[in-house]
Amino acid sequence: MASVSPKNPKKKKSVAPPRRGWSALFGGPSFFGNLTTTVLIFLLLMSVYSLISGFVQPANDVPLSVVAADVAAGKIHAIKVNGDSLDLEYADGSMKVSRKDPSAGLPETLATYGVTPAELAKVAITIQGQSGFQFWFLTLAPVLLPLIFIVFLFWFLSRQVKGAGMQAFSFGQSKARVIDPADSSQRVTFADIAGAREAKEELEEIVDFLKSPKKFLDIGARIPKGIILMGAPGTGKTLLARAVAGEAGVPFFSISGSEFVEMFVGVGASRVRDLFQLAKKAAPAIIFVDEIDAVGRVRGTGVGGGNDEREQTLNQILVEMDGFEPTEKVVVMAATNRPDVLDPALLRPGRFDRRVTIDLPDRRDREEILTIHARKKPLGPDVALAVIAERTPGFSGAELYSLMNEGAILAARENRKEVTQYDLIRSIEKVMLGPERKSHLLSKKEKELTSYHEAGHALVSSILEHADPVHKISIISRGRAAGYTLKLPFEDRKMQSKKQFLDDIAATLGGYVAEEMLFDDVTTGPSNDLMVVTALAREMVTRYGMSEKLGPIAFGDRQLGNEPYSEEVAAQIDAEVSRIIEEAKARATKVISEHRVVLDAIAKELIEKETIERNEFEKILIANGITPKKKEEEGIDILPEK
Ligand code: ADP
Ligand code: ZN
Ligand code: MG
Numbered sequence: 021m022a023s024v025s026p027k028n029p030k031k032k033k034s035v036a037p038p039r040r041g042w043s044a045l046f047g048g049p050s051f052f053g054n055l056t057t058t059v060l061i062f063l064l065l066m067s068v069y070s071l072i073s074g075f076v077q078p079a080n081d082v083p084l085s086v087v088a089a090d091v092a093a094g095k096i097h098a099i100k101v102n103g104d105s106l107d108l109e110y111a112d113g114s115m116k117v118s119r120k121d122p123s124a125g126l127p128e129t130l131a132t133y134g135v136t137p138a139e140l141a142k143v144a145i146t147i148q149g150q151s152g153f154q155f156w157f158l159t160l161a162p163v164l165l166p167l168i169f170i171v172f173l174f175w176f177l178s179r180q181v182k183g184a185g186m187q188a189f190s191f192g193q194s195k196a197r198v199i200d201p202a203d204s205s206q207r208v209t210f211a212d213i214a215g216a217r218e219a220k221e222e223l224e225e226i227v228d229f230l231k232s233p234k235k236f237l238d239i240g241a242r243i244p245k246g247i248i249l250m251g252a253p254g255t256g257k258t259l260l261a262r263a264v265a266g267e268a269g270v271p272f273f274s275i276s277g278s279e280f281v282e283m284f285v286g287v288g289a290s291r292v293r294d295l296f297q298l299a300k301k302a303a304p305a306i307i308f309v310d311e312i313d314a315v316g317r318v319r320g321t322g323v324g325g326g327n328d329e330r331e332q333t334l335n336q337i338l339v340e341m342d343g344f345e346p347t348e349k350v351v352v353m354a355a356t357n358r359p360d361v362l363d364p365a366l367l368r369p370g371r372f373d374r375r376v377t378i379d380l381p382d383r384r385d386r387e388e389i390l391t392i393h394a395r396k397k398p399l400g401p402d403v404a405l406a407v408i409a410e411r412t413p414g415f416s417g418a419e420l421y422s423l424m425n426e427g428a429i430l431a432a433r434e435n436r437k438e439v440t441q442y443d444l445i446r447s448i449e450k451v452m453l454g455p456e457r458k459s460h461l462l463s464k465k466e467k468e469l470t471s472y473h474e475a476g477h478a479l480v481s482s483i484l485e486h487a488d489p490v491h492k493i494s495i496i497s498r499g500r501a502a503g504y505t506l507k508l509p510f511e512d513r514k515m516q517s518k519k520q521f522l523d524d525i526a527a528t529l530g531g532y533v534a535e536e537m538l539f540d541d542v543t544t545g546p547s548n549d550l551m552v553v554t555a556l557a558r559e560m561v562t563r564y565g566m567s568e569k570l571g572p573i574a575f576g577d578r579q580l581g582n583e584p585y586s587e588e589v590a591a592q593i594d595a596e597v598s599r600i601i602e603e604a605k606a607r608a609t610k611v612i613s614e615h616r617v618v619l620d621a622i623a624k625e626l627i628e629k630e631t632i633e634r635n636e637f638e639k640i641l642i643a644n645g646i647t648p649k650k651k652e653e654e655g656i657d658i659l660p661e662k
Contacts, residue, residue: 058176065169082108082118088133091143098144101126103155198298199265199272208262214392214417215385216256219249219376223264226351230268230304233349244374245344246352248312248367250359251378254418257355260378261308264353271305273298277314288315288333296340296350304349309337312354316366334363341371380416383409389417393424400438408444411491413509415451423447449506453498467627469535470495470503473545475622476534476612477505480527482641482648483611487523489649493622494631502545518566521556525604526611528553533608534619557600558593567596618644 087108090096100107104122109115120129126147127140199206210220229236229243236243249257258274265272273295299305309315315333341352354372356362366372381389387409394405412420424439426447431439474493481487488507495503507527532546565572570592575585612619621640625632632640638648 058173062169062173065165082116084118084120084129085133087118088130088135091130091135092139094139094142096143098146099126101145101147197274199262199274201265201269201271208259208266210263210267212392213256213259213263214388215381216260216378219260219378222374222376223247223260227264227267230264230270230306230349230351233304237347243351245341245348245350245370246354246366246372247374247376248359248362248372249353249355249376249378251355251357252380252416253357254416255378255380256417257357257378258308258310259417260376261306261353261355264351265306265308268304268306271299271302272308273302273305274308274310277309277311277316288329289336292333292336292340299350300348305351307350307352309352309354311356312366313356313358313361316354316356316362334366338365338371380414381420383413386412386415386420389420390424393421394439397424397428398438400440402441403439403444404441407441408448411445411448411508419451423451426450449492449498452506453504455498466502467495468623469539469543470545471623471626472534472538472619473531474503474505475619475626476530476532476608477507477527478530478622478637479615479619480530480533480608480611481505481507482646483615484523484526484607486517486519487527489634490637491634492631493626493637495626496630518560518564521560521564521566522600522604522607525553525556525601526608528556529601529605529608530612533605533612537609537612553601553604554597557597557604560600561593561596567600569596615644615646618646 087096087106090108090110095111096108097111098109100109101120104119106118106120106126107115108118120126126145127137130140131137201207213220226244226247233243249260251257261274262272275291275295295307299307315330315337317330344350352372359375367375387405390405390408394403408423412423415423423444424447427439427443430443430446431437474495478490478493481490488509490505491508492506493504494506498504528549531549532542535546536542560566561570562575565574570589575589575593618640621644622632622637625636625640629636641648
């Protein structure tokens with residue numbers, strides 16, 4: 021049971037390098053499995069070797085003395101000399117073999133056995149030269165084969181060690197991924213990024229520098245070494261960094277902060293060193309450190325267990341950046357969605373002194389992003405991306421991308437060749453809340469309870485002036501929510517006022533209040549609502565100065581150790597949070613008891629239809645004498661007609 025406004029779920033990607041090479045070929049990381057293979061290969065080599073040697077040395081030699089006697093007796097017809105081996109052809113047609121001393125000629129050898137030249141002349145002696153290859157092979161094989169085998173064994177074992185994850189041979193090597201500017205399939209340019217106009221303008225300068233550094237260096241200009249991209253997850257920080265490399269046509273070395281914090285102390289630092297060395301060799305180049313907050317957190321606060329490894333890595337990054345020559349053509353870019361936790365040392369001049377903020381896209385940007393991601397998808401004639409953009413305030417670029425993708429999946433699953441508007445509308449909720457769980461059946465009692473809960477949210481939202489209008493109510497469960505009320509602001513909001521916060525809190529408590537009032541009981545259902553409400557109220561007090569009692573003071577995060585405050589103030593904050601929530605609850609209770617008839621009407625409709633769209637909902641309001649909230653100039657009808 022959730023009252024839903026668009027949010028940005030945190031996402032994390034992890035890329036495991038594919039296993040390659042021999043260890044994969046030999047099937048798996050088991051060291052002993054591979055040892056067996058090695059031994060088998062060894063045996064095979066040995067048998068091949070002995071086969072070759074055996075071929076060369078046949079067993080049934082005739083002794084030389086016998087050969088001499090046979091020659092003298094005229095029994096031998098012809099002798100073929102091949103190196104030191106002799107093929108004997110007897111007069112009776114039989115063939116025999118023998119060998120002689122390799123250093124002596126055949127005639128001399130036979131002469132020493134008493135064969136006269138006359139006797140020898142009757143024998144046809146042919147001398148066959150050994151081919152060069154044969155000679156060398158036979159001479160070198162006994163030495164080379166074991167040598168080759170030993171080298172192979174070493175190489176193979178070293179692969180095993182890596183395969184087994186010990187990485188003993190690649191300790192500090194940077195695990196950076198490199199994107200080669202020549203690889204057009206990976207190339208990203210500014211044209212692939214919608215919106216983010218200011219960010220792109222800022223980065224144009226960097227592109228210009230990387231393209232023609234000489235122009236800048238000649239005039240003595242110092243180009244920023246470090247640029248930090250700040251923005252919510254999925255706003256296209258990584259994409260922008262890649263686009264800078266793509267526009268400038270320089271190599272892009274990227275590594276994620278979380279990858280540094282991996283193993284033993286010192287490894288992160290040596291990785292940083294390697295990474296910078298690689299990039300300097302390839303200069304002009306870009307080094308991109310994604311999620312830099314993973315290593316760049318404020319040092320010495322003890323958050324994260326006072327991780328030594330992190331500090332060393334961070335220090336090494338700083339050392340490398342400080343050590344840049346002014347003529348170095350390497351630009352370091354970093355991205356974070358937690359700029360508030362970064363160590364101030366990172367942001368000092370000469371380090372990451374350029375800050376580029378990327379906001380969530382506004383309506384026009386969202387339409388452009390949708391258009392970009394619709395490029396390769398055939399859209400039906402009814403698709404109006406402007407309408408989708410209108411219905412997705414708060415969506416990040418990544419969420420819009422996945423919305424378009426979900427739409428295409430829906431169309432493909434129904435064997436259609438085109439994506440329709442209805443596919444996209446359904447995808448909005450899927451991206452926001454997770455897929456519908458039609459199989460999750462509610463009992464009659466649960467259905468009633470959920471209906472009243474959601475009706476409570478919807479009613480309070482419609483009555484209170486500053487709450488967001490209701491777009492849809494449903495008791496079909498999605499993700500972890502049993503039902504949901506979709507409230508969307510008419511416009512993108514960059515700022516929220518105190519009144520809006522208070523009405524929002526009251527509307528979010530509407531579900532809890534309705535349950536309590538009707539069933540004289542409270543379920544576990546509204547737990548998420550309560551979390552949202554508590555967080556909102558706390559932010560009002562500690563961040564936005566919206567409590568009269570505590571005044572316009574921003575209280576830092578106590579856990580992070582910045583601007584700590586006393587126990588006394590902590591107690592005051594807690595009291596204010598409680599007060600805000602109590603008052604909001606009282607207002608929600610008042611609205612619901614005054615409009616009990618409407619609540620019943622909405623709940624009844626929900627029990628019957630399970631989902632109410634905005635126009636149906638407004639009909640119920642009008643029938644009960646309530647004027648629905650209207651947008652000033654309502655351009656497009658944003659409701660899907662099924
Ligand atoms: P971040 O690094 O800020 O978390 P990413 O750069 O990884 O976000 O963005 C994820 C995906 O979202 C991108 O690959 C892209 O498909 C899409 N995206 C995000 N912002 C935009 C944008 N402004 N224009 C087009 N696509 C975007
Ligand atoms: Zn709820
Ligand atoms: Mg990213």
